[in-house]
Each structure stands twice: as structure tokens, then as C-alpha cells.
């Protein structure tokens with residue numbers, strides 16, 4: 183049976199060019215600072231994001247944890263969005279390992295924080311208060327259907343944080359999807375942001391890794407935290423080599439994934455029993471609900487037909503488009519959804 187795997191863009195396999203770059207990579211011990219391929223990736227990433235320096239990490243989760251432990255001491259507070267990946271999917275890492283308190287601020291359906299809420303959540307200098315050490319945003323926003331915040335969105339939060347001396351971090355696992363969707367150079371998108379991480383292994387299709395970017399001073403401190411977390415990797419050029427190919431060849435084509443997601447969303451929204459506003463689909467994530475059938479049962483039926491999806495909680499079903507999913511695949515997936523909803527329970 184043909185499988186149309188829409189669970190995540192993390193399932194993408196490396197391209198042939200990546201496999202060749204991995205085989206040919208110049209290597210050294212990166213903990214000694216001697217892996218030329220890692221250095222090249224870090225320099226490329228810093229230049230692309232418009233930051234002074236960069237640090238390759240094992241994962242987006244490690245980038246987020248490294249950042250929180252770099253900005254926050256024990257007992258400090260990190261302001262995070264209520265639907266953020268940091269709050270929902272990282273096993274409470276910064277609390278468990280760094281004694282960091284998460285102060286959640288409501289984020290709207292686009293994953294946006296209200297600058298006024300952020301302003302009032304930032305602690306003043308009072309004996310009783312835990313100090314606010316960082317404000318975290320997410321772009322694109324995973325649980326909010328891949329919505330893409332604009333430069334102005336991020337600036338409006340950065341302005342209130344910076345006015346109080348608090349740095350701003352963007353969990354940009356899919357920041358290139360945001361840049362492509364907003365038709366904005368990624369460096370402009372994050373120009374007001376102090377630190378940002380992006381994933382190499384989601385839509386960009388590299389096998390492993392993320393890159394954290396920020397000021398030279400921040401990256402020096404983050405490198406020490408990464409070491410503490412066991413994230414110092416030796417001949418990591420094996421990973422970086424594929425990352426370089428990802429940055430060189432896989433960013434512009436994200437537009438294809440977005441176009442396919444729009445076709446998918448439009449197709450789904452025309453099916454009776456599907457609840458979805460296709461105008462909310464801005465990048466490669468499509469989240470919808472179904473009526474008249476239990477979401478879990480519906481997903482099981484789709485899986486039987488070869489269409490794999492993710493349970494996004496509270497009856498929400500998530501589909502992602504990615505490298506390896508064609509226009510024909512999304513059209514076929516729409517037909518399978520129709521069929522799955524027509525079967526009488």
C-alpha cells in the first residue's frame with residue numbers, strides 16, 4: 183500500500199546531495215573547535231540570520247534548553263506562550279534541569295503574544311519576585327497551525343522586553359517557513375530578536391540538528407551550557423555537512439510545501455464534516471477537526487488507507503506537507519478523508 187505520511191516534516195529523508203556531502207565532509211574534533219564543516223555551517227547560519235555567531239546543537243529541544251539555561255539562573259522566570267513548544271513538548275527541561283520557572287502568557291490563535299501582557303508579566307525589582315530573564319516567542323507556531331509572525335509582530339514584543347532590559351528569544355524551528363511565507367529575508371524577520379534557533383531536520387530535510395544564533399557573547403556562554411548538556415559532539419561535521427546543503431538548496435522550495443498545504447486545506451474545507459478555515463493556513467501545517475466521528479477513529483481509518491496524521495490534542499488532527507509530499511499526494515489524501523468520513527460508523 184502506498185503511504186502518504188503527513189505526520190510531520192521531521193520524517194523527511196536527506197537528499198542525495200546531502201548524502202554525498204556527508205561522505206565528503208572535512209572533519210575534526212568540534213569540542214576542540216577543530217571541525218571545519220561545523221564552523222562553516224555556523225558561519226553560514228550566523229550570516230544568514232544576521233547574527234554575530236552561531237552554535238550547532240543536536241536538536242531544537244537542545245537549542246531551547248541551552249538558551250533558557252544561558253539566559254536564566256535558578257529561580258529566574260522565562261516568559262513563554264501558553265501554546266508554545268517549550269511548554270508542551272520539552273518535558274519541562276529548563277525547570278527540571280535549571281530551576282527555571284515558566285511564566286505562561288496567553289498566546290492568540292496565531293501564536294502571537296500581546297505586548298501589553300508581556301509588559302505586565304515582566305517582573306519589577308521587588309524582594310519577593312523571581313527575576314524575568316527572557317521572553318520566548320515561536321515562529322512559525324507549531325500548535326497554532328504553522329502561522330507566521332511578521333517582523334512587526336516580533337518587534338512589538340521585543341520593544342517592550344528590551345525597554346525593561348529583558349532579552350527575547352525566538353524558537354524558530356521553522357523560521358524559514360515564516361520567512362518564505364512572509365516573503366521577508368530571514369535576517370529582517372529576526373532583526374529585533376536577541377537569539378534564535380532553527381531546525382535543519384524539519385522542512386529542510388537534513389537528518390539531524392539545529393542551529394542557535396545570537397551575539398558572540400551569548401554563543402560563548404551557550405557553548406558552555408551545550409557542553410554541560412552533553413551536546414559537545416566530536417566529528418559533528420557529518421551532521422553539519424548535510425545542514426550546509428539544507429541551507430543552500432532547501433529553503434526556497436518550502437514555498438512548494440506551502441502551496442501544497444493550501445491545496446490540502448482548500449480540499450479538506452470543502453468536505454462536509456471537516457471544520458477548517460483554509461485562510462488560516464499560512465505555511466506547511468494544516469490543523470482541523472471532524473464532526474460526526476471520533477477524531478481517533480477517523481485517524482485510524484485514514485491510517486488504514488495509508489494516510490498518516492498526528493493527533494494534535496482536543497480532537498484536533500494535524501497534517502504537514504514536506505519534501506516528499508507531492509501535489510498528487512495531497513489531492514489523494516483529500517479523497518481518503520472524504521471516504522473516511524462517508525463510512526457509516
Ligand SMILES: *Cc1c(COP(=O)(O)O)cnc(C)c1O
Pocket residue numbers: 240241242243244246267268320322323324353354355356381392
Ligand atoms: C520541532 C520543534 C522543536 C523541537 O525540535 P526537535 O529537533 O524535535 O527537538 C522546538 N520548537 C518547535 C516550534 C518545533 O516545531
